[in-house]
Amino acid sequence: GDSVTQMEGPVTLSEEAFLTINCTYTATGYPSLFWYVQYPGEGLQLLLKATKADDKGSNKGFEATYRKETTSFHLEKGSVQVSDSAVYFCALSDNQAGTALIFGKGTTLSVSS
């Protein structure tokens, strides 16, 4: 079945460092891909998405490119801030009727000043 694999955390960075969180997926069709963020004690929020190959999603300085050839959707940010500390989830929708979103296990990011 479809699945999402994320790099294990925690990821610990200093402020202004470059961030990459790896995400790869397995899907039989042409999925849509998402990154969600969860701040401490809260629910998840959509961070960005891409619906077809080579699309780049971006928001709040974060970017991710849908790479069909490598089945990847890695999250990047050029300069992280302390306020980016959160758990990041990669997710997949196989765009088939009757199926729900599939999430990765999440990657915890901790940014120190």
Place this chain on the structure above:
Amino acid sequence: DGGITQSPKYLFRKEGQNVTLSCEQNLNHDAMYWYRQDPGQGLRLIYYSQIVNDFQKGDIAEGYSVSREKKESFPLTVTSAQKNPTAFYLCASSIGLVTGELFFGEGSRLTVL
């Protein structure tokens, strides 16, 4: 403001008791979901509903029950048959099942004493 409201935010339960978690949305979304979140395991789907009076089991439905009598409401009951109910529970909704973009509530933390 539109959104999803979960209550209670914190709940304590004695072993052998059933508890019901409330989830209400005013986004006019057709689809609603319940996820369970445990440390290191990401989000696991419990139940989801595409329309009123219809719902499907997710990956970990055993020991849980739901109802969908109104479009706005999707309560989750954690029954005494759930062997390890202590967790963080997240409710979400989306316009339809296939769109992929979920809107989450702030979660309910259940602790069994």
